[in-house]
Amino acid sequence: MDASPARINVGQLPQGRFMAHGELQVWHHGRLLCYEASGPFNVEMVGVMSRAVGRLLQRWQPTAPYVCVTWWHGSLMASPEVLEVYHDLLRLGRQVMPAELACLWQVGPEIEDAAIMKPLWKQVHDHCGYRLEYCDTDADMLRRAHSLLREAGVAEAEIEGLSR
Numbered sequence: 001m002d003a004s005p006a007r008i009n010v011g012q013l014p015q016g017r018f019m020a021h022g023e024l025q026v027w028h029h030g031r032l033l034c035y036e037a038s039g040p041f042n043v044e045m046v047g048v049m050s051r052a053v054g055r056l057l058q059r060w061q062p063t064a065p066y067v068c069v070t071w072w073h074g075s076l077m078a079s080p081e082v083l084e085v086y087h088d089l090l091r092l093g094r095q096v097m098p099a100e101l102a103c104l105w106q107v108g109p110e111i112e113d114a115a116i117m118k119p120l121w122k123q124v125h126d127h128c129g130y131r132l133e134y135c136d137t138d139a140d141m142l143r144r145a146h147s148l149l150r151e152a153g154v155a156e157a158e159i160e161g162l163s164r
Contacts, residue, residue, distance in 0.1 A: 007036075008055050010048045020045035022074070026052045028060045030158060031149055033100065035070040040077040040113075046085045050092075057096070064098035065152040067145040070105045071138065076117035083124055090128040101148045102131040106141040 007027040010020060022041040026049075027034050078086070103125060107114050118134060125132035135141035149159050 008052045010045070010052050013048055013051050013055070016044055016047060018042075018044050020048045024049055024052065026056050028056065028062070031063065031066040031154060032145060033062060033066060033068045035068070036073070037070055038073040039075045041082055042079070043081050043085050046082060046089055050089050053093075062097055062100070065101045065149065065154060066098075067148055068100050068103040069141055069145055070103070071141075072105060072107045072111050075112035076107065076121065077113040078117065078120075083120060087124045087128060090124065090130060094129060099129070101152055102133055102144075104133050104135055104141045104144055106135050106138055108136055 007025045010024045010026075020042060022045045023036075023038040024041075024045065025036045105121075107118065122132050122134075133144065135144055146159050150156070
């Protein structure tokens with residue numbers, strides 16, 4: 001994973017009593033809120049993820065409309081406890097941030113446990129009022145993000161150059 005200074009890497013944040021499992025980076029690029037994630041995650045990772053997003057929001061306030069994009073590596077596996085804590089984080093996010101157009105997750109065929117976990121992750125997002133869509137490739141995800149932004153009336157000049 002790229003560790004450019006604009007990215008917040010959860011591995012560089014203070015950990016709690018137990019270490020977070022998985023890897024996660026968060027950054028923004030124009031009207032994209034970007035994540036690069038490698039699972040499986042544990043409950044502690046969701047807590048560290050919350051702190052990472054909080055740190056990002058100290059220097060960037062998303063302008064609606066925007067799209068959340070996530071590049072997945074490794075596994076989508078998560079325990080019921082992780083899904084519950086993530087659910088709570090999403091509900092809190094709705095109070096802190098404007099609603100994005102969609103969450104787009106790039107989950108290729110190499111991602112472990114995708115067939116089992118995709119419906120569960122989607123259910124959590126749906127319950128919290130988030131639109132989650134899965135894309136097979138990086139290019140598909142970025143095309144979809146650009147399309148959503150265009151449909152929402154974002155000027156072409158703001159969309160050009162949005163990439164990873």
